[in-house]
Amino acid sequence: MGKMKGAVVVDENRCKGCSLCVVACPTHSLALATGEVNHKGYAFCKQVDLDACTGCTSCAMVCPDGCITVYRKKEE
Amino acid sequence: MTREEIIQPGNLVYQKPELMNDVQMHYCPGCSHGVVHKLVAEVIAEMGMEDKTIGVSPVGCAVFAYRYLDIDWEEAAHGRAPALATACKRLWPDHLVFTYQGDGDLGCIGLAETVHALNRGENITIIFINNAIYGMTGGQMAPTTLMGMKTATCPFGRDPELHGYPLKITEMAAQLEGTAYVTRQSVQSVAAIRKCKKAIRHAFENSMNGKGSNLIEVVSTCNSGWKMSPVKANKWMEEHMFDYYNIGDLKDSEAKH
Secondary structure (H helix, E strand, O other), X not given: OOOEEEEEEEOOOOOOOOOHHHHHOOOXXXXXXXXXXXXXXXXXXXXXXXXOXXXXXXXXXXXXXXXXXXXXXXXX | OOHHHHOOHHHEEEOOOOOEOOOOOOOOOOOHHXXXXXXXXXXHHHHOXXXXXXXXXXXXXXXXXXXXXXXXXXXXXXXXXXXXXXXXXXXXXXXXXXXEEEHHHHHHHOHHHHHHHHHHOOOOEEEEEEOOOEOOOOOEOOOOOOOOOOEOOEOOOOOHHHHOOOOOHHHHHHOOOOEEEEEEEEOOOHHHHHHHHHXXXXXXXHHHXXXXXXXXXXXXXXXXXXXXXXXXXXXXXXXHHHHHOOOEEEEEOOOOO
């Protein structure tokens, strides 16, 4: 069976850096940005581990501001 | 497989609900309101009721709910959302009518309206966000503030001799003949969010099928009012709130036995 590969796209200017998605991610693929902030001054969330994500959508579900879009594809 | 190959329209599995507007929400980072807003938007879209839903927004943090979801809204006077929802539902029985209220709006100034609307068995759904504090006005004591919990107006902790006991509104509602579905949910984890979504769907379907009134209490966090980080607030809620406000269905007249 092929492995699921996911990708997370974050609306960086909508994100408020609450870090609930970082805690919810079972593969530890997300982290808050260090050294950069969005136009409101929040350290936004970023996908740091591009390989580990399985596209489980946990991060997107717990995001209170709907900043996260998730894509998932089966590895051939 | 490259990231560009995964990010294709055909592989999309989750995005912000279509009914949620692009306008930035004013809630504090990590506030539970946003998650509940998303669930309401998703359930309305799944039921195909986008053009036939009337929400009634409260006075409190969720006062601007009408800016965030692309459905019809009414803005009620403080605590009077169930009365307004009663009117809307009686005038438009084919519409899905729900109120969205906090613990100050529903449990304090609007308690009479809430109890009577539920007792009359109006075919509406009341979504009750209980974060045990007045969030909008700066963290004062609410009727649902836990024993010993510190707020701006009880800086030494809530004392039952001085302030009385926390009000279990959902337990009260379960005793009323007019209610069809009374439940207490939370949205701190993925599992809890899924359960809460199911509860909202069940309540909305009940109100459309004329089964009676429905109350969904969502035990929530107010990390700004509690003076914690969003992650810590979720933990604190699990450790302290759930002991007093037990999660689960209190009444379901439609349950299959």
